[in-house]
Amino acid sequence: MNKYKNLLSWVVIMVFMMTIMLPVTPAYAAFSVSDLLGQATAANDSSVATGMSTGKGMLDILLGLLLGKFFGNAFNGSTTMVTKDNSASGLINSSPKEFVGFYAEWWGADTSSYNSMVKNTDVIKTIAPFWATMQADGTVIDRGGNDHAAVVKTAQQKDMTVLLLVNNAKQDNTTAPVHTVLANPALRTKAIDNFEAYIKKYNLDGINVDFEMVPAEDRDNLTAFMRELSARLKPQGLIVTIDVFPKQNENNDVAAAYDYAELANYADKIMIMAYDNHGMWSGPGPIADIGWVENNLKYALKFIPKNKLYLGIAAYGYDWSAQGTQSLEYKAIMDLSQRYGQAVQWDDAAKSPYFSYTAADGIAHTVWFESSESIKHKLALITKYDIAGAAMWKLGEEDPGVWPILRDKFHK
Template sequence: MSVHVVKAGDSLWAISNSYRISVAELIRVNGLVSATDLIPGLALYIPDGRRAERLYIIKHGDTLWKISQRYNTTVQRILAANRGVSPDRLTVGQKILIPSPNLLRIESLAFAFPATGGAVFTNLQQQADRLTYLAITAYSFTTEGYAYLEGNDQPLLTRSKQLNVNPLLMIRNISNGQFNAELVGRVLESENYRSNLVESIINFVRQKGYGGASVDFEFVPPERRNDFTQFLRDLKIALGSLVLHVSVHAKTADNPTNRLAGGHDYRAIGNVADIVAVMTIEFGYQAGPPNPVSPIWWVEEVLRYATANISPKKMQAAFPLYGYDWPRPSGSARALSVLNAQNQAISRGSVIIYDENAAAPRYDYWQERIQHIVWLEDIRSYIRKYQLVDAYGLLGVTYWHLGLNFPQNWEYMKDNILVEKKIFTRYGNDYDNL
């Protein structure tokens, strides 16, 4: 694979000839509307048959020969990819690129809201081979701990099984469209209410035929930290061999009194859950100032802390399929898919600027005398994130959410990543892999 960053004067026809890829293919894999959709700074994914380089962090006892054997490559190729690196002067913590025929192997999960058609169904159909799990975001609970369904989850549930994507029941502490700290605190505080919640989740899982549960309780009150862990422990016992997937707030240190992340005990949750998804998509947020959603330096800080407390083999990092459009000088951001953010830049003739420190693209435009700043993702930012997943040995990634389009990602995965599949289990009975 290659990445071509458009310069002033470039044309899609010239780029097509340079890489020997058809114009139609370039339009398709990059989600362009037409052959004239080019602006300076736009990063184009080029599926030219070459594999993406792997990223490795040097550990005690490593030599380039040992690394080359592990990745089915040669010392000479590693040295060619890392100018200035000496085989005799490797240091622990040093990052090197590895040209390798071996694909990165991950377990991936996409979140999806209940739907009967549209982008969610289209993306599920097209990207099923690149998904291990589908967490159907359709459940919340009452103040007494009784889970309830919002919307119709059956069409997605049925289709995911047909496509060999393991469906998980996703439950959140949502009330009136917002995460509710008081709601989750009240339920976790009561042993009876916790028991109600475990039992009602299990009833839905059993009745519907889910392959497990995905828990996203945000703003858990710090004083309910241990109660949250106990709830997860009880839920995992009840699930048995089914999957317990838990999302946790991103953090770089443990502050048990922090109102955002203090209720999530990384080490304890990591000991209980089958999979822990760290929400590395919270740096830039709608009500905050313009910032990248998931800057690479911050993601790495979070992963460095998280992997010291949770087994990397249980951990997923969250990837955003969206960007934010902020009006200036103040106001909340509007969320839009990566593809829509890209094509908005094209339609407005903006110049995309890539922030090397954040490994994230941005642009601005004016509308009715108001300046807008947009931070988004592109193939460059995603490659850097996948490399961190690789370097830290994580289980995989999550995507929020499947109704948002980002064709470059799925094309990159098809060419460079092997997604593991899991057999559906339901209380000891295997579903057929269809």
């Protein structure tokens, strides 16, 4: 009997010695039975070539579980554990995500963005109110709307960052106003002076530059502008962001002015406007075909760090007919569907909803739009590629059903 006890004691001692001699597993590793079994399987597969016994794989599992339990408890609470995402991609999602709401008031009494903002303060981390337009002489025109100071105060009390969204005046002759400013160092400085004054007037947290249809020849000028803007605002603790057109190569004329890699050196956040795949300049089609969105995102990630990249998503739709193309918010689209008794269809390839109807005047219409279901598929890309977050144009136009989905992913 004593002989067996001695033998058992030696076995316990040997197992203990083997345990302490094993390499210590890093504290940040994710311990799970499936992870360990996966590692053991890989080891067993390679053992065919190396002559290692499968018994070592089983011992590794037992010792791994023991060490995992021990070190997991030891470091619990002091180290953030990397968790495996449950999305279909199966990729690791380790960074917090931010939801940005673009904010606009189309007339003085338009409170749709404000109402959406105050209802969802637990989701929205940043708003970018569309309050200013840069002119060809570097001045900044206030677009009007509701009481700016009251909006800023409400947002900041709810722990939201407020960025001034400033766009460029549209071309009304042979020379684009944005080219006039960007190509002239003195006018760039004047515009930056005016942006800074506006930000300080309303106690804003930074700026969102939304320069669109910038001539390709101004690629370096736009970069210089963002470098100078950053040098002015960032030392004051202000946030500098920019919206960019999507692209999948550098041959896209309307997006050529955005030097993704260079802009990433100066912008804290870059919102890729991955919508308007079809719009007022085209025939009917998806606002943001999921394949098109993903390809644009993958291209952007070649140049922009993922922790600075935000996926722009739409909340609206378009109605195409022989009379022209009209942009509509979700509620108006649903009203059309019900009025003409047309059920919403689903394009599974594009992951987009649509329907057609014939108006009372006999004119045929086709409507494509964004819904909670279509947006859900785009949000999955944020998880798949582990980018910084999403930016939605605009608050107040969305399908109300999208908020539970956003709340699940972006809850502050």
